Structure formats: structure tokens, C-alpha cells
Amino acid sequence: MKICGPKLSLCGLIISVWGIFQLVLMGIFYYVKSIALSEDLPGVESEGGFESPEDFYKIADRGYIQNAYNCWIAACLYIFTLVISGHQFYVNSRSSMNM
């Protein structure tokens, strides 16, 4: 039942909550194609040049949508992590109270 101790489960809990918040927001910002995140797109930096601006916009748009979905997937993974950490935290606090 108990995989990790109280400190690790607390860390996991905090990081999961933070992760859900931040990744959902980042997903939204990627979805609306914000410029601030334009340097963090896959497939843009790697290529030497683009044939035309349309090509660049196509790749950039694809990168934006892909990253938006990736952020939301990571947020879902963090929901899962939150559940596990929360359960661990609960188990740890209950065993320490029983003592």
C-alpha cells in the first residue's frame, strides 16, 4: 500500500497540483497561438529554412496545436499523479496518526 514516505507524497501532491494548473494554462496559450511560446515549437528551429511563409505558418500552426494537446495530455497524467500522491499522503498521515 505504502510506496513512498510522507515527504515524497507531499512533494508529489504539490507538483501535481501546480502541474495541472500550469499545463492547462500553457495548453490554452498554445491553442491560441501566443507569440511568447513561439520559440518552443517543435519542427521550427530544426529546419534550416522554409520554402515560403505559408510553409512556415503551416508548420508553426501544426506545432502549436500539437504542443497544446501535449500539454493537456501531460495535465491529465498529472491528474493521475495527483490521485496517487494524494492516496499515498492519506495513507502516510493515517499511519502516523495511528502511532
Place this chain on the structure above:
Amino acid sequence: MGNLFRSEEMTLCQLFLQSEAAYACVSELGELGLVQFRDLNPDVNAFQRKFVNEVRRCDEMERKLRYLEKEIKKDGIPMLDTGENPEAPQPREMIDLEATFEKLENELREVNQNAEALKRNFLELTELKHILRKTQVFFDEAEYGCYPTYYSSSQMADPSREEEQVTLLGEEGLRAGGQALKLGFVAGVILRERIPAFERMLWRACRGNVFLRQAEIETPLEDPSSGDNVFKSVFIIFFQGDQLKTRVKKICEGFRATLYPCPEAPADRREMAMGVMTRLEDLNTVLGQTQDHRHRVLVAAAKNIKNWFVKVRKIKAIYHTLNLFNLDVTQKCLIAECWVPVLDLETIQLALRRGTERSGSSVPPILNRMESFEDPPTYNRTNKFTYGFQVLIDAYGVATYREVNPAPYTIITFPFLFAIMFGDLGHGLLMALFAGWMVLREKPLAAKKSDSEIWNIFFGGRYVILLMGLFSMYTGFVYNDIFSKSLNIFGSYWTVNYNKSTVVTNKDLQLNPSTDDYYQHPYPIGLDPVWQVAENKIIFMNAYKMKISIIVGVFHMLFGVCLSLWNYMYFRKRISIFCEFIPQMIFLCFLFLYMVILMFIKWTCYGPKTDDVKTSPYCAPSILITFINMVLFNENSAPEVCDQYMYSGQRPFQMLLVVIALLCIPWMLFAKPMLTIRNQRRMHVLLNSNHQNHAVGSENGDAEAALAQGQIPPPLPPHKEEEELPIGEILIHQGIHTIEYVLGSVSHTASYLRLWALSLAHAQLSEVLWNMVLRNGLMFEGWVGGIALWITFAIWSTLTVAILVLMEGLSAFLHTLRLHWVEFQSKFYQGMGYDFQPFSFEAILDSAAQAPEE
């Protein structure tokens, strides 16, 4: 109601207490915590004080309580801490407490002793049981003859019991014939580690004529005195003759092996084994009952032990304080001297009256104010919010009595300067959330009384951290920096006007603010988000942040110099106002405030969208070069098309400023010593002349009275007269101050540039962390990116908290503290006071609770 502007007004009071009422009154004052007693018997030995017996009794009681606490902790019984604060009991109740503790201690000691004796018995019986079992093995092995013989002779047992006879030495021994020599044996138990040495010793001492067999006991046995589990082994030694027997016994004694009588015949052994088992069971029951009894006693004690501790500590504190008092001539009254805040005199009178009523005494206590020339302690009345900031100030030095307290301003300037260096919306949010959690859960967290010093530091400064976080969120918003990304709230005020081919063919392009590329009106609030993706962001921000740092620094220092004016006015040092404050202000303003004004002129007068090249950025002069030229009286050099100066008349005006500022230096150096010396000479002359006038038949008192009514101004309120320093010392003193101030003003102004430096470092660290860590999770083409992001986000967030919030936060905190302590406070703060440490039960109980837990 006191205020934080200055420390509280204190007065020395004399307290007359009737001996019967003294205890109750001191108890009331201890609950109040507003009085600092002075030791009126400093040269009396601790053992010769009046109440030394009572203190000794309290020490005894505390010792007993500590013993009880140790036993309770050993059994793991939780001690109830109801958080109630019992009052100090009356002296007559002390005897009851002592009796209770004595009884408890004796009972516990008795129980422990009995338990130990029982355990020893238990151990012996257990060892005997093992011996009986193991020797059975030895004798059984002998029947099957599975080991070689050492002797040629044979049986050892009584020949009449032949069927059960165990020939230890095997059939060959019997066949070998010879006389039937009787072999003796001893059986015992020894620690396993000692067996090799034991064997060797036996072999050497008995010249190989004894025979040892041993078998290990699998389960560890509990040593009764120490309580640890040790491994032992059973051994049996065979020998022939009495001499060897004594030798063997002596060796066993030496190795602390316990010998047990082991019957030879198996039937006897079986009988003994059964007897031992029954006795063991009985012993177990008795041991269990003893433990239960002990547990019951301890549980009953655990309910009250915290209460008792508080009561005993309070009694001890009261008697320690009573030891500081003096007994008056009639032996009926105790006299105390104490420092008391003037505003609290009423409260203290009430407390004293309550104490007298409680003790049933008829004579009311008397509280007299005394005049004193000593420096009173510095007392700042703080609440839980201002306490943190006051601690920061006091760590450098406690303020001189009635000096202006820098703490109220620190409440705002400290978080603000921190925030300039830390400015990041995300990190500020993390900090504010953490501090907010600590503040909202104050009461339960404070009750937990942790040992960890780091946690105590964080918790004690929770309001400071909360304010630092909130201010950092504000500056992060202004710098438009959240985890190194910008927020695009109002859209960018820059556009790209290049045509498609230019954009496609060029790697880098510049946007010119003097054209339509820039909307020509400032961004509503904060930094334009486009700067985050610009290559020259740092160069742009540098200019802004450096100027901001200097502006903030100069105003901070000016404020410090103004505070010194309040000090001089309060302490009526008019000379200082004229000789120190005014030249200091002029020096600072004419040089550094002028530099700040130049910065504002540069910001307003020069801009990109202009037809005249003279007001374009090309011609904007460097403030630093201008300042250096000003001080060196050099001409400004400017490119061909530009004006040499920013406004007409700048050069003569600047020269005037520098000359006046330089004149302030000798003003600061010599004016005050000259005036002081002149005053001293005048006073000497007056004294001499008055003495001469009243020389015949006058007492000194008259002369002084005449003097007092004469030209000398009335003495200053609580202060002693100024000591007469020799001329040399006054000059040196003033010289040091002047040099410190003049050189300091340059160095401190430059020191404020750390606000820029740390802010730059923080922004860059934040960017590097994003680029090197989180970007890796964002550069995946496919759906794997989701999982990669999940992992990299965890790493990135841990590093953000560890490096950027904790390490950078600590660094910025230290730098802000340094700016306050050195650059700000050196302009006005003396910090030569001592802290007010009232007699307060709360403080004593807190420190006592902390100390033994360490």
C-alpha cells in the same frame, strides 16, 4: 497605545512589596510580562541569596519531573498538551506538589527495580533452559559416537544406571579399558564473542586437559541492566580432578560466564527442564503484571505532567526574581528596581493590586518612579505582523533609547527592494502562496513547536515572506516576466512594416522606433511583451534597470538622512542639525539627486520620433560620463551635430553645484568641533567667574544654583550631561564621520546597482532553466511529447523551486538586508541600545520548552 516611530518611553521604578504579598505580586507581574527587574545583589553568590532553598526545592522537583518524563517517553505514552496556562501555585501548594512528585518517583523507582530483578531471574531461567536442552544434544551425540575420543578412559556416570548411561567418550573408550575415571563437568552460558578467547585460555591454562563443547543459542537474550539483546552460547567443559575444576571455574569467572548446575542423568535433566518451564511461565505473568502497573502509573502521570512542568517553572522563575530584590531595614519589605514602560504604569498598578488581594495582605505595594542617568532599555511594542521586521532591524543592532525606529519604513522598503531584484510573477506567486498558507494556518502551526531551526525561521518571518511575494508579483507584472515568458495583455505596440521578401531573406531585422514600427505612445503598464523575443532585450532592460536602481537608491538614502533630522530635533542637538544634517543633505542632493534629475531630463527630452537630430537618441548623452565630467570640471564632448549640454547654462550650473558640495566637506569636518570647543570654553569661563564671585563663604551648592539660574540652558530631559571630550577626540570623531559619509555616498550609490545586477541574473537564470529543461519536453513532434512533458515538467518545477525561489530568494533577501543595514541605516542609525527583556512567564516557558528538546 505605543507606536513604532520611536521606542517606548521607559522609567526606572522602585517597587516596595510586603514580604507576604511579594510572591503573589511577582506572579502577577510575570503573567503580564511588562517589567524588567534589575539585580540589586549583583555581588552576592548564588548560594547566599535569600530564597536559595526554595530554588533548590524547585530544582529537585524539576529533576523528578524530568525523570518521570523520560520514563513516559521510554514507554511511548503521549503526553497531553492541553495548551492551558496554569497560574503559579501558592507557596503552600509547593509542599503538596513536592509530596506528589516524591511519591511518584519512589513508586516508579521501586517498580523499575523489581522489574530488573525479575528480568534477571528470567534471564537465568532462560539460560538454564537452553543449557538443559543443549547438553541433551551433547549427550545424545555421544550415544551415536560421532566424534573422536580424547581420552583412553571411559565412563563417568554411576555404573548402576547402565541403561541410561551415556558414554560420552564412545565405545572405544570403554573397550580401551583402564580404570573408570570420574569426569567432572561444568555447564554454563557465555557471550558468543568471548568463546574463541575462552577456548584458548582453557587450552593454555589447563594444558589441553579439558574438553569444551559449545552450542549457540539462536534467539538473542535481553540483558536486564542495559536492555539490549545479546547472543550467547551454551558450553560444557569436561575435566578430571579437582585442581582442573578450580582452574576451570576461575577462568569461567574471569570471562563472566554464568555457570549452572546441570544434572548428569537425563531423567533428572528432564525433571529440571519441566520445573524451569513452569517457573518461566510464572515469571512471565509476574513480569507482565509489573509492566502493566508501571504503565498505569505512567499514564496517570502523563495526564498532568505538562501542567506540573509549567507550575514548577513558574515557581522557580518567581523565586529567581525574588532573589534579585533587596530586603529593607525593617526586614518586612522587599525592594525591587525595575524598568517599566511609562504607558503601562496603570496596568502594572492594577496587577500589583490584584496580587496583594490574592495574598490577603493589607498593605498595598508602592510603585515609585525614579530619576536615573542610565540608558533605559529599548522597547518596541510590536504585533505579530511588525514583529518580523523589527527582528530584522534588531539583528543588526538594537536602537538607542528613543531613537527613530527604522522598522515601520522597512515594512514597505524591504519587500520592495527585494521585489526589484526578484521580479517574476510566477516565482512571486509561489512565494506568496507558501507564505499565505503559513499565515492562514498560523495557530495550528505555532502550536506544533517544531525543533527544526529552518522551519522556525521561515515561520517566524511569514509576514515578511508574504509581503515579499506580493511585491514580487507586482514587479514581475511590471517587468512582464512569468517564468521567463511575457504576458500579452494589451497586445504589442510594435509592428513589422517590412515586405514579405525582406522578411524571408533576412535572418535578423530591426524595428525602428522612430518610424511607424512603434505606435508612439507608451505601453499602458509594464514592459511590451515583444521584448521577450527580441535579441537585444538585455541591452534595453539594462538602461532602464540601472537608472531605476540609482533613483531608488538615492531616494532611499535621502530618506535616511531626513530621519537623522528627526533624531537631532528630538535629542535637541541643534549643533548637529546645523553642522551635520544640512551639509549632508546639500552634498547628497547637489551631486546625486542632481544626477537623478539628469536622468529624468534625459528620459523626457530625448526621443526617437523627432525631426531634430539634437533630441534624437544619437545625441542623448551618457549620464555617467556627464557626471564624471561634472566632478572633474571637464568639458562634455559630443559628436558633431549634437549639443554639448542638455540645457543651456548646464556647465556653470554644474560647476556651482560641485563647488558648493565640496565646500560642505570642510563644513562637515570643522564646524561642529569648532562650535563644541567654543561652547566648552564659554562654560569654563562662566564656571570660573562664578566661583570667583561667590568664593567667600559660599557652598558649592549655591554656586551651582546661581549657575543654574544663569546662562546655562535647562538640562535636557532624560539625559545625562555631555561628557567633556578632549579636542583631539572631537576632531577625530568628526573626521571619521565626514570621511565615512562622503566616501560612503559615492560607494553606496553605486552599491544600489546590485538591484539591477540581481534582477538581471534572476531573469537570465529563469530563461536558461526554461530553455535547457522545459523546452526539451516541448520539442517533440508526436504524442510522445505528452509523456516527455510530464517528466520534464516535474524536473523543471523542482529546479525552479530549489534554484530560483529558494537560492535566488535567499540571495536577494541578503542583499536587501545589506542595503538596509549599511546603505540606509548608516545615514542616521546609532543602534547602541540594549533590548528590553521583561520578566515574562511566556518567554521563560518558551525557552525552557525549546532547550531540552534539542
